[in-house]
Amino acid sequence: MSFLLNHGYVFEIGGTGFLPATKLRIAKGITSVDPDSNEESEETYYYDGGGAAERDITGFMLSYAFEGHRNYGDPAQDYIFSLLAKVGPDRKTVFSVTEPNGDKWEGPATISDIKAPGGDANAKGEIEFTISFDGMPTFTAAPTTP
Numbered sequence: 001m002s003f004l005l006n007h008g009y010v011f012e013i014g015g016t017g018f019l020p021a022t023k024l025r026i027a028k029g030i031t032s033v034d035p036d037s038n039e040e041s042e043e044t045y046y047y048d049g050g051g052a053a054e055r056d057i058t059g060f061m062l063s064y065a066f067e068g069h070r071n072y073g074d075p076a077q078d079y080i081f082s083l084l085a086k087v088g089p090d091r092k093t094v095f096s097v098t099e100p101n102g103d104k105w106e107g108p109a110t111i112s113d114i115k116a117p118g119g120d121a122n123a124k125g126e127i128e129f130t131i132s133f134d135g136m137p138t139f140t141a142a143p144t145t146p
Helices: 073-081
Strands: 010-013 024-026 030-036 040-045 055-060 061-068 092-098 102-118 124-134 139-140
Touching: 010 073, 030 092, 073 102, 073 124, 092 124
Parallel strands: none
Antiparallel strands: 010 024, 010 092, 030 061, 040 055, 061 124, 092 102, 102 124, 102 139
16 A cells, blocks of 8 residues: 655646746645645435435635745745735736646646745744636646556
């Protein structure tokens, strides 16, 4: 049995048509990532359900919340934190998530919830930001070997 090690994920921002023009890897200084599907659901109670509801998932937004330490000079972090006081189209990028097995999600995304470095005086500057896919990202399965 082989267990997933989270450091095997590859997170990248940027690409054709969105700033930055080249892909930047999000890794340096990042200590944790919290994926969330942000599901929307609808509960419906039917007469034949004996008082219990049925749930339908009616929507979702795939997002990844990053936490870590501010590392000045890291191209991805420098770019993300340059957006702190910007809104609208400036927050748009292309985001890709490559899973440890090689599966890949990629598509237009928005960078939000940028939290500037803070924390105790004798600690590394703690940061947070979230990247959410805009709409349904493209999924590419890892190549299979015969």
